[in-house]
Amino acid sequence: MLWRDLVSLISVSEVETSDNVFELAETSRDVLADKKSVNRDEFYKAISNDLRPTVAFKIRAIEYAGEQRLKHNGTDYMIVRTYSRNDETIELVCQAFDDVQTNLALLRDTVEIWHNTFIENSMGESSPMEERLFTLPARVENRGGSSGITDGVIETTNNIIVTIRYREGITPDMFLKIGGQRFDIRYIEDPFNRHETLILTAERVVL
Structure with missing residues (x-):
């Protein structure tokens, strides 16, 4: 086997920079690989999962540590599947980064995730108190809004779509703060159940 292609394996992770404030961090390392075409069977299996693999790289199995991305000749790829025929080599099936719907490089905005906690006063009464849970990198897309009259009060809504890295424990009773x-939060979606990102549909109501 000819190990004639140099690739960079890239790992993307969230790093806590301060109390519950997270940023995306990348680490990379170079390994030798054998570039291959994606066979027809692999291509059509991926199509059924809404993926578009374009190339595969075979490397030594001992050199792969679960990285999510790969770079070769200036092109960024997302590793969408791994396949090993033996314990010595592993095949990394890749899709061009621009074609990946859950492109983590697009998380250039910042959102805060909050929830309400309830505290009890001296009279035994509970009242809500807002508590920030996380500050996370995100992609925020405005989706317009609407206005109407409810009980004689004019309401204006502003809808957004927020993409964050997958994180367990995010629930619709939480809310976002941006600026x-x-x-x-109205809806939460885990695209293709791949546990890579969460897409949050959220609404701001202005009275």
Whole structure:
């Protein structure tokens, strides 16, 4: 086997920079690989999962540590599948980064995730108190809004789609803050159940 292609294996992770404030960090290392075409069977299996693999790289199994991305000749790829025929080599099936819907490089915005906790006063009464849980890198897309009258009060809504790295424990009773403005979470989606990202549909209501 000819190990004639140099690739960079890239790992993307969230790093806590301060109390519950996270940023994306990348680490990379170079390994030798054998570039291959994606066979027809692999291609059609991927199509059924809404993926578009374009190339595969075979490397020594001992050199792979679960990285999510790969770079070769200036092109960034997402590793969408791994396949090993034996204990010595592993095949990394890749898709061009621009074609990956869950491109983590697009998380250039910042959102805060909050929830309400309830505290009890001296009279035994409970009242809600807002508590910040996390500050996370995200992609925020505005989706417009609407206005209407409810009980004689004019309401204006602003809808957004927020993409974050997959994280367990995010629930619809939580809410977002962006630039000091509150957005209530309406829907949560895990694309293709791949546990890579979460897509949050959120709404801000202005009275």
